[in-house]
Amino acid sequence: MRKILSALLVASTVVLSVNAQKQGNFSYFLPKTAVRMSLLIEKKTFTPGQLAGYSDMYFKTSAPTEPSVTYRIVGTSFSSVGLPDDKKKYELFIDKKHSMVSVECDRNGVLKAINDKAADSPVPTPFKPSPKVAQPDPHDYMSQDILSSGNLPKMARMVAQEIYDIRDSRNQLSRGEADFMPKDGEQLKIMLDNLNTQESALLKMFEGSTVTDTTETVLTFVPEKGISKQVLFRFSRHFGLVGSDDLSGDPYYLLTEDLNVMPELPTLPEEAKKKDDMVIGVCLPGKIRLTVSDGQKPTAHYETYAAQFGRTELLSGSLFGKKMTSHIIVDPVAGTVLKLRTEPLE
DSSP: OOBOOGGGTSOOOOOOOOOTTSOEEEEEEEEEEEEEEEEEEEEEEEEOOTTGGGHHHHHSOOOOOSOEEEEEEEEEEEEEEEEEEEEEEEEEEESTTSOOOOEEEOTTOBEEEESSOOOOOOOOOOOOOOOOOOOOOGGGGOOHHHHTOSSHHHHHHHHHHHHHHHHHHHHHHHHTOOSSOOSSHHHHHHHHHHHHHHHHHHHHHHHOEEEEEEEEEEEEEOOOTTOOEEEEEEEETTTEEEOTTOTTSEEEEEEEEEOOOOOOOOOOOGGGGSOOSOEEEEEEEEEEEEEEEOSSSEEEEEEEEEEEEEEEEEEEGGGGSSSEEEEEEEOTTTOOEEEEEEEEOO
């Protein structure tokens, strides 16, 4: 399987225009369809609490004492891109016999339009993680006595007592038994929220804290006809995304199914079917279904038209003859004709 840097595939297109008065040959490519798979990978970094060893003593629950980093895939999305197919290169003859005003290709030389203007190809929006919320620092909720305690056992006892005092205060407020009850429900809510924040911050001294980051990784691959199953990548809970040959990760497979469905060419007038010394190559792409599997169950599906799963159609250069001209827009991803309009020449 061929993998390509995705940064090269989503580059903006450029217009290569040919003036009808400038005669000569102009070459272009038909595409080979590649698939861009975006993986959202969540990384969790756990840092044990300074007082983790005393959690069972004061709260009857054990807490992890070793740091750890874990990864998991939380999202998958797909899009298709077109690459120039070196085996499908065609020449256009720009001469007085053919009524071509402009030819538009993308920057890879893949045909987009003849005598027309193609729309810009959509560019996938990069993933933007949510802004991180600042986590409260436990030390901000410690008294001077706790901060100045000389050893961990003493600090653990004092912090645990502070947590139990916070819980007791919260219970008294909830029951309406506190010495200083708030005047209304909004004040009560603010006081309870503050107590919850203090408890959560101090508990981190025992339970530890976890920081979560989500990043996007993009894999680009070209499905090939005749290859129905292959290792796409490997993923490790402890190392994240690794190479397809790195045995530290579990394999994720790409299953490719040819659906044997192709679009139809637009109807051509009889005049456009005449033989000509120039032909315009376009694709009738085949539809495929891609399934990503972890070896036990499917994890993602994607259907797309792929040029390499269809066939090439040759249109006669008489489409741009002396009696008629045409306007053609071609999909630079799958190579199919999106629009074909003919008009007579006076």
